[in-house]
Amino acid sequence: MKFDSNWSFEEIVYNVQALKEEYEDTLASFLWHELRERNDFISDMKERVYSLNFKEWKKDKIWNYLNGYEYFSVLQGILDREQKK
Numbered sequence: 001m002k003f004d005s006n007w008s009f010e011e012i013v014y015n016v017q018a019l020k021e022e023y024e025d026t027l028a029s030f031l032w033h034e035l036r037e038r039n040d041f042i043s044d045m046k047e048r049v050y051s052l053n054f055k056e057w058k059k060d061k062i063w064n065y066l067n068g069y070e071y072f073s074v075l076q077g078i079l080d081r082e083q084k085k
Contacts (some may be wrong), residue, residue, distance in 0.1 A: 010079055012062060013075045017072060045066070050063070
């Protein structure tokens with residue numbers, strides 16, 4: 001996946017929809033008997049997200065978005081609030 005751990009939060013938000021699509025496509029590509037490989041991929045992606053140089057709660061929001069538990073508008077709202085400072 002095209003994921004750079006040096007990206008700013010703004011760059012992550014700008015790219016997160018494409019990242020989610022690629023993440024979901026990759027997850028869907030594993031066959032039922034490839035559970036270990038699928039789980040390894042998920043773990044690797046989670047490590048990438050949590051290696052970002054952000055506060056933990058922002059990493060949680062990104063990870064939750066990638067897994068369908070958060071809306072893009074929440075990430076955009078965080079970015080909008082930060083840009084207003």
